[in-house]
Amino acid sequence: MAAQDETGWRLETRLVQGALDRSHHGETAEALYLTSGFVYDRAGDAEDRFKDRAPGFMYSRYGNPTVATFEARLAAIEGAEACCAVSSGMAAVNAALMCNLKAGDRVVAARALFGSCRYIIGDILPRFGVETVFVDGADLDAWRLALAEPTAMVFFETPSNPSLELVDIAAVAALAHRAGALVVVDNVFSTPLLQRPLALGADIVVYSATKHIDGQGRCLGGAVLSTKIFRDEVLHPYLKHTGPSLSPFNAWLLLKGLETLPLRVNQQCRSAERLAQHLEAHPKVRRVLYPGLESHPQYALARLQMQAGSTLLAFYVGGGKERAFEVLNRLKLIAISNNLGDSKSLVTHPATTTHSKLPIEERAALGIDDDLIRLSVGLEHVDDLITDLDQALA
Ligand SMILES: Cc1ncc(COP(=O)(O)O)c(C=O)c1O
Structure with a gap:
């Protein structure tokens, strides 16, 4: 079916109808492609897709039409070039960091973090030779001091879980960029509606879609929003080979969540x-x-x-x-x-x-x-x- 013209649509409209990709059946709700794999008419078609010479899905660990609809809709409302949906919020945090870091890199993070985010940054990353520094996220001088050295990535959530402490996104992003760092913001407490980290200078936004996006206690999910080049060259290869894929069924539930x-x-x-x-x-x-x-x-x-x-x-x-x-x-x-x-x-x-x-x-x-x-x-x-x-x- 013909793609819809989304130009000029307001947020609420895009949340309901954005990136809608109806099949030849013309279904009202988004189609649920509950399939692990895809078939090819001819052997050469598979070769073309694997070699990026032709568009199309190959295997749901690499991509799936229902998941892709969720990704496109979330990217559009966040104002991001690209989105990768994953199986949980923690899969999103882990992938956003691990896909880009290597031994010898440095990460600066706010101290006030959800427990599992703290565990990844404070316990897992140092095991792989990544230096991690925690600062008081509300103190710009502390950020300035920590970011006086070259740094690969900066991570924080604002407001933080559970004490609702804020980080000044624009000010920290400016300091981070001077140190050569990519800024990752966990925007879970704000949702895409209350705060726009990318517009304030962040490079990557992560969500636990389990929270407000589903918002009805039904499923886990996560998402990483970024530039297209980061998605294509850094994030997607990492996800494709490590496999924290979002189930198409959960993507379908999350699409229903976005509507409301x-x-x-x-x-x-x-x-x-x-x-x-x-x-x-x-x-x-x-x-x-x-x-x-x-x-x-x-x-x-x-x-x-x-x-x-x-x-x-x-x-x-x-x-x-x-x-x-x-x-x-x-x-x-x-x-x-x-x-x-x-x-x-x-x-x-x-x-x-x-x-x-x-x-x-x-x-x-x-x-x-x-x-x-x-x-x-x-x-x-x-x-x-x-x-x-x-x-x-x-
Ligand atoms: C700020 C924050 N980030 C990430 C997560 C992890 O999300 P999930 O449970 O979907 O893995 C949570 C969960 O409570 C959270 O509060």
Whole structure:
């Protein structure tokens, strides 16, 4: 069927119809090509595809039509030249770094990272002779000092998981480029809707599509967005030969997720802001961390580089782990789960789950105290969420 003219389409339209590639059946929903391989009419056709002399799919580890539709749609909304979808957010982080690094290289990263990202950078990369340096991501002087030496890659997430600390993307990208580094931003907490790292100077954006892009607790997925040359010459060869492929079925679910992404994320942000305000005024809450609150130490930066304060917030309940567990265990509507970005509201206790492997002094430096609770705000009515939190805190 003829390709659609996408020129001039607004974001919401592209999220629903972008890169639609209907088969000869004219199906309404995106076709699901649940196949591992592809056949060729003649032996020479296979040779032509393997030698890049003819377009076409060969094997789903290299590429698949449903996955390709998801990649093209996500690239268009991110404003990226290219996208590679992978099996999870961690596969995306790992591939974005490993495909480009070699022994002797140097990586500078923000200290406040999701536990598995920290493990890749702090534990795995040094085993392969990559020097890694962690800095306080909120401190531009620390970045300046660390980036005074030639560096291959810079990695950070903003806002960070779980303490919602921000990194000034434009300022760090400028410092990184002077040091010769490629900047990788994990944009999970912001989603493609709230923050545009590439427009602010980043080179590569990674997503756990498991989070807001699926956003309905159904499947894992990830994506790496980059220039076409990086994808073709560095990233895709690495993925093709190491194999963290996204299942076509998961790509199909993620396409359905993209259709409703603005409806969900905008509503979840509105509820998160309301809950952050409510909890900030609550006598049983010691402190709230939310980039959309004026009390956030980087509120001005949040206003500059984010469209809203995110769908997540974190708060300290005082009284240590026992009190935090008590609050979690008393919640009736909000479920205890370490996932995030879901249509169901979820709470987690980072100190004993996602960040439990960090040494205690590191946790303290990152503000991951024993009384910290992270809340991923879902699509339930905000008044029901307030009622549930109030009865749990009472
Ligand atoms: C900031 C961040 N990056 C990456 C990931 C990993 O994503 P996945 O679970 O899809 O591998 C997570 C998961 O929570 C995350 O919060």
